[in-house]
Amino acid sequence: xxxxxxxxxxxxxxxxRWLDRTYYELAYDVTKEVLADAGIGKDRIxxxxxxxxxDLFARQYQPDLFAHDYIGMAxxxxxxxxxxxxxxGSAIRMGMAEVASGMSDVxxxxxVEKCNDCFNYEAGITTPEVLKSINYTADMTYEFPTGRxxxxxxxxxxxxxxxxxxGLPTREQxxxxxxxxxxxxxxxxVAQSPKLLTVEDVINARMIxxxxxxxxxxxxxxxxxxxxxxxxxxARKLCPKPIWITGVGAALDWAFLGNRPNLYEFxxxxxxxVRAYKMAGITNPRREIDLAELHDAFTGTEIMAYEDCLxxxxxxxxxxxxxxxxxxxxxxxVNLSGGLIGCGHAVGATGIMQTVEVVMHLRGEAGERQVKExxxxxxxxxxxxxxxxxxxxxxxxxx
Amino acid sequence: xxxxxxxxKWYERNSKRIGVPVDLIRQNYREEFEGEKDIGEPLEIPxxxxxxxxxxxxxxxxxxxxxxxxxxxxxARCKKCGKVFCPPRAGCxxxxxxxxxxxxxxxxTLVTYTIVYFSNSVFARKxxxxxxxxxxxxxxxxxxxxxxxxxxxxxxxxxxxxxxYQEERDGRITDIYFTPVDE
Numbered sequence: 001x002x003x004x005x006x007x008x009x010x011x012x013x014x015x016x017r018w019l020d021r022t023y024y025e026l027a028y029d030v031t032k033e034v035l036a037d038a039g040i041g042k043d044r045i046x047x048x049x050x051x052x053x054x055d056l057f058a059r060q061y062q063p064d065l066f067a068h069d070y071i072g073m074a075x076x077x078x079x080x081x082x083x084x085x086x087x088x089g090s091a092i093r094m095g096m097a098e099v100a101s102g103m104s105d106v107x108x109x110x111x112v113e114k115c116n117d118c119f120n121y122e123a124g125i126t127t128p129e130v131l132k133s134i135n136y137t138a139d140m141t142y143e144f145p146t147g148r149x150x151x152x153x154x155x156x157x158x159x160x161x162x163x164x165x166x167g168l169p170t171r172e173q174x175x176x177x178x179x180x181x182x183x184x185x186x187x188x189x190v191a192q193s194p195k196l197l198t199v200e201d202v203i204n205a206r207m208i209x210x211x212x213x214x215x216x217x218x219x220x221x222x223x224x225x226x227x228x229x230x231x232x233x234x235a236r237k238l239c240p241k242p243i244w245i246t247g248v249g250a251a252l253d254w255a256f257l258g259n260r261p262n263l264y265e266f267x268x269x270x271x272x273x274v275r276a277y278k279m280a281g282i283t284n285p286r287r288e289i290d291l292a293e294l295h296d297a298f299t300g301t302e303i304m305a306y307e308d309c310l311x312x313x314x315x316x317x318x319x320x321x322x323x324x325x326x327x328x329x330x331x332x333x334v335n336l337s338g339g340l341i342g343c344g345h346a347v348g349a350t351g352i353m354q355t356v357e358v359v360m361h362l363r364g365e366a367g368e369r370q371v372k373e374x375x376x377x378x379x380x381x382x383x384x385x386x387x388x389x390x391x392x393x394x395x396x397x398x399x
Numbered sequence: 400x401x402x403x404x405x406x407x408k409w410y411e412r413n414s415k416r417i418g419v420p421v422d423l424i425r426q427n428y429r430e431e432f433e434g435e436k437d438i439g440e441p442l443e444i445p446x447x448x449x450x451x452x453x454x455x456x457x458x459x460x461x462x463x464x465x466x467x468x469x470x471x472x473x474x475a476r477c478k479k480c481g482k483v484f485c486p487p488r489a490g491c492x493x494x495x496x497x498x499x500x501x502x503x504x505x506x507x508t509l510v511t512y513t514i515v516y517f518s519n520s521v522f523a524r525k526x527x528x529x530x531x532x533x534x535x536x537x538x539x540x541x542x543x544x545x546x547x548x549x550x551x552x553x554x555x556x557x558x559x560x561x562x563x564y565q566e567e568r569d570g571r572i573t574d575i576y577f578t579p580v581d582e
Contacts, residue, residue, distance in 0.1 A: 131519035147522035155513035210514040258541030
């Protein structure tokens with residue numbers, strides 16, 4: 001396999017509504033930005049991978065066709081990837097395969113999502129209709145008709161975890177994750193929900209799906225993010241600060257949760273982490289990783305992700321937030337971007353936004369939120385029914 | 400001079416077009432038709448995507464017929480490993496062997512659950528409700544279902560439940576639900 005570098009990275013503003021942009025216009029904006037970041041023209045791009053999750057959000061089947069047209073990439077080969085919330089991570093993995101295999105020297109990986117064109121006329125708001133579009137990804141025969149939501153499915157896993165580990169994570173531990181991620185978002189200019197909250201604010205917010213309240217949930221976000229991947233020889237010629245993808249791991253678990261051996265851990269997340277660590281030669285992730293962007297779709301699942309990424313023993317994830325290890329001043333900061341809770345969840349773009357975040361830290365270009373001595377970072381992208389898919393990426397700078 | 404759009408007619412046309420009552424269209428587009436709008440301002444339109452189905456349950460058809468016609472719950476047992484699936488499947492994904500139908504008692508244990516306080520458009524009016532994974536007695540895997548309870552906050556992992564049948568059954572999974580069993 002050839003080594004693969006990230007030579008360009010960009011994210012549009014993440015916000016709840018881009019009223020003055022369609023999805024392909026957002027794709028256009030971010031393409032312009034990422035080409036500028038890489039300092040190359042579009043002629044250098046050999047192929048494209050598009051991360052787009054929901055056709056119902058886009059009001060368009062195969063929206064990648066029109067994005068490809070809008071950014072003027074015809075007639076290059078291109079493919080769209082859709083693995084739910086893990087779409088961004090999967091798109092990067094696919095782009096990496098393009099370059100590592102030698103099929104392309106330079107590949108554009110672009111994620112874009114716009115959910116809030118969905119609208120519930122009765123309630124006069126978008127959310128219930130956005131949720132409906134998401135719920136069509138539940139099995140339509142057995143599970144959609146129960147009325148479960150994305151939040152409920154992850155809640156089921158957190159309740160199972162609490163049942164297994166004597167009530168852990170606690171309500172307070174989950175609330176602290178929300179406080180951290182909203183606070184981190186304050187220093188991120190592209191974030192949708194920068195907020196200074198207290199643990200009490202989070203605990204007292206209205207209930208969404210027990211045990212998750214309003215601030216335990218990620219946001220619905222519109223936005224785009226992109227990276228440009230290149231082979232080693234091209235990267236050395238074009239890029240002063242290439243960031244290397246040294247590890248990638250992916251897994252897809254049983255999607256009917258009832259078929260999993262248990263519900264208190266995310267097997268795909270563990271599997272993907274183990275594979276990525278093996279490829280990157282990491283034996284002690286807690287010590288060898290300097291920062292992580294985890295898929296905090298919900299506060300409780302960020303804590304479960306600490307365990308599934310082997311940062312701690314099973315059941316002990318809550319300690320990492322209690323001991324402030326994952327705070328910006330801790331030795332393994334998690335979600336300095338604000339994550340999905342603070343920066344936002346523009347589904348197909350999310351994993352790419354989080355990759356861009358780690359790239360900025362490794363380059364030393366993360367501004368106010370720059371983590372000290374960042375050499376190696378991790379990105380976790382999860383999607384589907386309760387972490388059916390997970391992709392883990394390990395990024396490193398030259399030393 | 401630009402043509403002035405007749406707002407009322409626009410509401411009526413679009414109400415018909417997407418099947419939403421005209422007063423709801425009016426409510427959500429009043430702003431668009433009140434006051435002056437710049438010609439370049441973002442324009443939002445009412446739309447929907449719709450497909451009709453006559454969907455086949457394939458090899459799972461008997462499961463839904465037994466529920467609808469006989470108020471009986473069936474699982475599917477692998478002829479090789481003996482594991483029992485409910486929801487049923489025609490072939491075992493572990494052994495790649497056919498399964499056979501097996502009547503179930505309809506009792507089980509709630510393994511994990513959540514209380515849904517905010518749901519999507521289809522279920523928005525039913526909240527709060529409990530849904531969770533149930534391990535039916537005699538099966539090896541779990542089924543996701545609604546648990547009907549007067550006091551939703553009394554739901555707990557380990558709670559014993561039993562299947563109940565709706566009075567009017569349509570051949571859908573919602574023909575059944577679970578209620579707690581007092582033991």
